Amino acid sequence: MKAAKKVLIAYATVHGSTTEIAEYMAKLLGEHHFDVTTANVETLESVAGYDAYILGSAIHAGMWLPSMSRFLDRFEDELAKAPVYFFVTCIRVLEPEGEQHVLEHYLHRDTLERIHTRDIAVFAGKLRLDAIDLRDRWTLALRYDGSHAPGTINDDYRDCNIIHDWTARVCSALDKPAS
Numbered sequence: 001m002k003a004a005k006k007v008l009i010a011y012a013t014v015h016g017s018t019t020e021i022a023e024y025m026a027k028l029l030g031e032h033h034f035d036v037t038t039a040n041v042e043t044l045e046s047v048a049g050y051d052a053y054i055l056g057s058a059i060h061a062g063m064w065l066p067s068m069s070r071f072l073d074r075f076e077d078e079l080a081k082a083p084v085y086f087f088v089t090c091i092r093v094l095e096p097e098g099e100q101h102v103l104e105h106y107l108h109r110d111t112l113e114r115i116h117t118r119d120i121a122v123f124a125g126k127l128r129l130d131a132i133d134l135r136d137r138w139t140l141a142l143r144y145d146g147s148h149a150p151g152t153i154n155d156d157y158r159d160c161n162i163i164h165d166w167t168a169r170v171c172s173a174l175d176k177p178a179s
C-alpha cells in the first residue's frame with residue numbers, strides 16, 4: 001500500500017478563528033486519507049518532509065500577519081519544493097468586490113509566486129469586538145480600508161460550506177499524480 005501524502009497546515013492567528021479553520025481543514029484532509037499536521041507558524045522549526053503545504057493567515061491592517069511573513073521568509077526555499085495552497089481570513093471580503101480587493105491589495109504577490117502558490121482562498125473570518133483589546137480596536141478603526149464603519153461588522157462570518165469546497169478542491173488536486 002502507498003504511504004499517505006503528508007500535508008502541513010500552518011496558520012497565523014491572533015484570536016483563534018484561523019486556527020479553527022485549519023483544524024476543520026485537517027479533519028477533512030484526514031477523511032481523504034492524508035497524513036496531516038496542523039501547527040501555528042510561530043511554533044515551527046522545520047517544514048521538511050511534507051508533500052504539500054496549506055498556509056493560512058488572518059488579515060490585520062490590510063496584510064497577512066507578521067508571523068506569516070517571518071515564516072515565509074524563513075522557509076521560502078523549502079516551501080517552493082512542494083505544492084502550496086494559501087488562504088486568508090478577513091472581513092473585507094464581506095463587502096461588494098471585497099474578494100477582488102483582498103486579492104489585489106492584501107497579499108504580497110511576489111512572495112506567493114516565489115513559492116509557486118497553486119491556489120488562493122479568501123474566507124470571511126470572525127470578528128467579535130468585545131473579545132479584542134482596546135489597542136486592536138484602534139488598529140481596526142484606523143486602518144480598516146473598507147466602507148463598513150467599525151462596529152457594524154461584529155460576528156462569526158465563517159462559512160463552512162465555502163471552506164469545505166475549497167478544501168475538497170485542494171484534496172482532489174493533491175490526489176492527482178504529479179505531472
Ligand SMILES: Cc1cc2nc3c(=O)[nH]c(=O)nc-3n(C[C@H](O)[C@H](O)[C@H](O)COP(=O)(O)O)c2cc1C
Nearest residue numbers: 014015016017018058059061062090091092125126
Ligand atoms: C486589529 C484587527 C485588524 C484587522 N484588520 C483587518 C483588515 O485590515 N481587513 C480585514 O478585512 N479584516 C481585518 N480584521 C479582521 C480579521 O482578519 C478577522 O477577524 C479574522 O477572522 C481574524 O482571525 P483570527 O481570529 O485567526 O485572528 C482585523 C481584525 C483585527 C482584530
